[in-house]
Amino acid sequence: MQHFIEFRNVSFRYREDHPWVLKNVSFHIGSNEWLAIIGHNGSGKSTIAKLMNGLLLPQTGEIFVDGMPVNENTIWDVRKTVGMVFQNPDNQFVGTTVRDDVAFGMENHGLPREVMLKRIEESLQAVGMSEYERHEPHRLSGGQKQRVAIASVLAVSPELIILDEATAMLDPRGRREIMETIREVQRKRSLSLITITHDLNEVTQADRVIVMNEGETWMEGVPRDIFAQKDALQDIGLDTPFVTKLAAELSGAGLAMQREPLNHQELLEDLWTLHSKM
Amino acid sequence: MDITFQDVSYIYQPNSPFEFRALEDISFHIPSGSFVAVIGHTGSGKSTLIQHLNGLVRPTNGEVIVGSHSMKAGEKTKDLKDLREKVGVVFQYPEHQLFEENVEKDIGFGPLNFGVKEEEIKRRTREAIQAVQLPEELLDRSPFDLSGGQMRRVAIAGVLAMSPDVLVLDEPTAGLDPRGQREIMEMFHRLHKEKRLTTVLVTHSMEDALRYADHVIILNHGKKFMEGQPKEVFVNEKELREVQLDVPEVIQFLNKLEQRLGKKVPYHGQTITQLAKELAAVVKGREAHE
Ligand SMILES: Nc1ncnc2c1ncn2[C@@H]1O[C@H](COP(=O)(O)OP(=O)(O)OP(=O)(O)O)[C@@H](O)[C@H]1O
Ligand SMILES: Nc1ncnc2c1ncn2[C@@H]1O[C@H](COP(=O)(O)OP(=O)(O)OP(=O)(O)O)[C@@H](O)[C@H]1O
Ligand SMILES: [Mg+2]
Ligand SMILES: [Mg+2]
Numbered sequence: 001m002q003h004f005i006e007f008r009n010v011s012f013r014y015r016e017d018h019p020w021v022l023k024n025v026s027f028h029i030g031s032n033e034w035l036a037i038i039g040h041n042g043s044g045k046s047t048i049a050k051l052m053n054g055l056l057l058p059q060t061g062e063i064f065v066d067g068m069p070v071n072e073n074t075i076w077d078v079r080k081t082v083g084m085v086f087q088n089p090d091n092q093f094v095g096t097t098v099r100d101d102v103a104f105g106m107e108n109h110g111l112p113r114e115v116m117l118k119r120i121e122e123s124l125q126a127v128g129m130s131e132y133e134r135h136e137p138h139r140l141s142g143g144q145k146q147r148v149a150i151a152s153v154l155a156v157s158p159e160l161i162i163l164d165e166a167t168a169m170l171d172p173r174g175r176r177e178i179m180e181t182i183r184e185v186q187r188k189r190s191l192s193l194i195t196i197t198h199d200l201n202e203v204t205q206a207d208r209v210i211v212m213n214e215g216e217t218w219m220e221g222v223p224r225d226i227f228a229q230k231d232a233l234q235d236i237g238l239d240t241p242f243v244t245k246l247a248a249e250l251s252g253a254g255l256a257m258q259r260e261p262l263n264h265q266e267l268l269e270d271l272w273t274l275h276s277k278m
Numbered sequence: 279m280d281i282t283f284q285d286v287s288y289i290y291q292p293n294s295p296f297e298f299r300a301l302e303d304i305s306f307h308i309p310s311g312s313f314v315a316v317i318g319h320t321g322s323g324k325s326t327l328i329q330h331l332n333g334l335v336r337p338t339n340g341e342v343i344v345g346s347h348s349m350k351a352g353e354k355t356k357d358l359k360d361l362r363e364k365v366g367v368v369f370q371y372p373e374h375q376l377f378e379e380n381v382e383k384d385i386g387f388g389p390l391n392f393g394v395k396e397e398e399i400k401r402r403t404r405e406a407i408q409a410v411q412l413p414e415e416l417l418d419r420s421p422f423d424l425s426g427g428q429m430r431r432v433a434i435a436g437v438l439a440m441s442p443d444v445l446v447l448d449e450p451t452a453g454l455d456p457r458g459q460r461e462i463m464e465m466f467h468r469l470h471k472e473k474r475l476t477t478v479l480v481t482h483s484m485e486d487a488l489r490y491a492d493h494v495i496i497l498n499h500g501k502k503f504m505e506g507q508p509k510e511v512f513v514n515e516k517e518l519r520e521v522q523l524d525v526p527e528v529i530q531f532l533n534k535l536e537q538r539l540g541k542k543v544p545y546h547g548q549t550i551t552q553l554a555k556e557l558a559a560v561v562k563g564r565e566a567h568e
Contacts, residue, residue, distance in 0.1 A: 041427025249554030
């Protein structure tokens with residue numbers, strides 16, 4: 001697999017008199033892969049995101065985006081490749097209306113007007129905000145702001161999208177719908193996706209997970225293997241999804257589970273199989 | 279403190295082309311000491327509603343009464359400072375309530391403003407940072423040089439340090455890590471009981487609403503859609519769907535189980551361990567026969 005993003009021995013601290021917040025971090029993400037990054041508060045997740053599009057530069061180590069080393073000279077090309085949404089989009093809004101805001105990102109990419117118009121419509125539709133296109137982004141509800149910020153990134157259609165708790169203010173259903181929209185894009189074209197989240201159910205759907213702990217990569221693997229580490233995850237401030245917990249309790253109650261179920265569907269299948277054998 | 283909404287409507291930017299009706303004819307009563315969850319889809323009016331509680335916005339129509347304070351359209355609210363001392367609000371985005379040069383001053387800002395003595399402020403600050411589990415070495419850091427979850431903790435600590443009678447929480451666990459989400463909700467619940475607070479929680483977590491609230495108010499497009507006890511409200515999967523909400527995950531799962539295995543395991547507030555025992559019995563075909 002071709003590496004779309006690579007971190008090579010990256011260390012970072014915000015100031016010389018501050019502690020290191022990333023310590024020798026190495027990982028990569030492939031084209032069209034969905035990587036979830038989880039970890040306790042302050043473990044370094046957002047710092048990783050900011051390093052990826054050159055908002056911050058590391059003191060040691062190297063970062064590559066689509067083959068380009070991230071530095072002062074490549075920053076503008078890197079930013080065209082990487083679309084990023086943070087939890088609080090207030091600082092990201094530039095337009096005076098929702099519509100302008102979505103248009104703004106595309107203007108730097110020199111897209112023809114018809115394409116722009118079409119994409120504005122499509123991306124606002126995709127996040128359920130078409131009705132609000134004339135509203136001021138700052139005068140929206142918390143969740144509406146997040147939806148618009150995501151629409152703006154979708155419209156630009158970058159090769160990598162980083163969502164840093166970008167759906168934290170949405171209800172579970174809203175979150176699922178937005179993630180479904182993005183997966184739909186991923187099915188149509190090559191898109192690398194990094195989600196930074198505390199939502200464990202969302203993490204179960206990722207291709208791969210990196211667990212951060214105190215500035216270090218603590219574990220890397222597929223969701224099933226990660227969530228098998230129940231006690232260890234609890235120790236570092238994390239947890240496992242409802243289904244994983246229930247499955248563990250069911251084993252405790254004398255039902256031997258064949259695998260680590262990750263969602264309702266899998267657990268129900270397992271229960272059905274056990275039931276029909278009884 | 280008792281809280282009453284009487285036919286409250288709220289319009290943003292009235293009489294302008296941008297006029298927007300965010301709340302419409304809302305009435306309800308919350309007796310002192312209740313723990314109320316306010317839920318509803320994106321943009322349903324939750325944050326607008328709770329901003330009435332400390333007089334940040336005044337109703338366009340109708341009346342809001344909090345304890346002895348009344349807020350009405352067109353009338354200046356008396357004793358606003360006293361109201362703000364008693365009603366502590368944790369906003370949806372912590373950035374909106376942080377502004378001091380360092381974390382310690384930020385947490386102490388509320389009490390200082392209300393004339394609390396320095397010694398007492400120090401004591402409350404220490405207590406608050408313990409309650410939110412913020413490392414002490416962050417106290418002299420700028421509140422903006424923190425991670426998202428750390429900022430959230432500072433914002434919560436600042437409200438705790440005010441020692442309010444009414445605690446208003448707008449998505450207080452967004453941005454907290456899973457352990458933090460659990461522990462901080464437990465902390466609010468403990469405080470609520472120990473200090474007999476009145477607590478209003480806006481949340482997207484149906485689990486938290488189910489576990490902590492004794493009353494739930496559901497908003498839909500600015501109107502009150504439903505209210506009642508969590509256990510009654512949350513079994514209504516179909517009705518909640520209509521207003522784009524999910525029932526708590528455990529109830530979703532039990533409903534699917536009924537479809538898949540044809541076995542009904544009712545939800546009655548059991549722990550996950552209890553639930554597993556009941557499920558195991560059902561799967562093994564040894565459930566108590568009805
Ligand atoms: N602008 C800044 N200046 C100084 N230190 C910072 C700054 N931003 C973050 N930090 C510190 O760097 C560490 C890592 O922060 P980061 O924001 O990467 O954490 P995170 O994993 O995203 O946490 P959260 O889950 O709370 O968002 C934290 O200890 C934080 O206090
Ligand atoms: N300052 C404002 N000016 C104009 N309209 C606003 C303003 N703030 C919110 N609104 C609108 O009022 C409605 C209610 O917003 P509110 O913030 O109360 O929703 P909410 O239920 O808290 O949503 P969320 O779950 O997304 O935070 C929304 O449709 C929003 O667009
Ligand atoms: Mg972060
Ligand atoms: Mg809100």
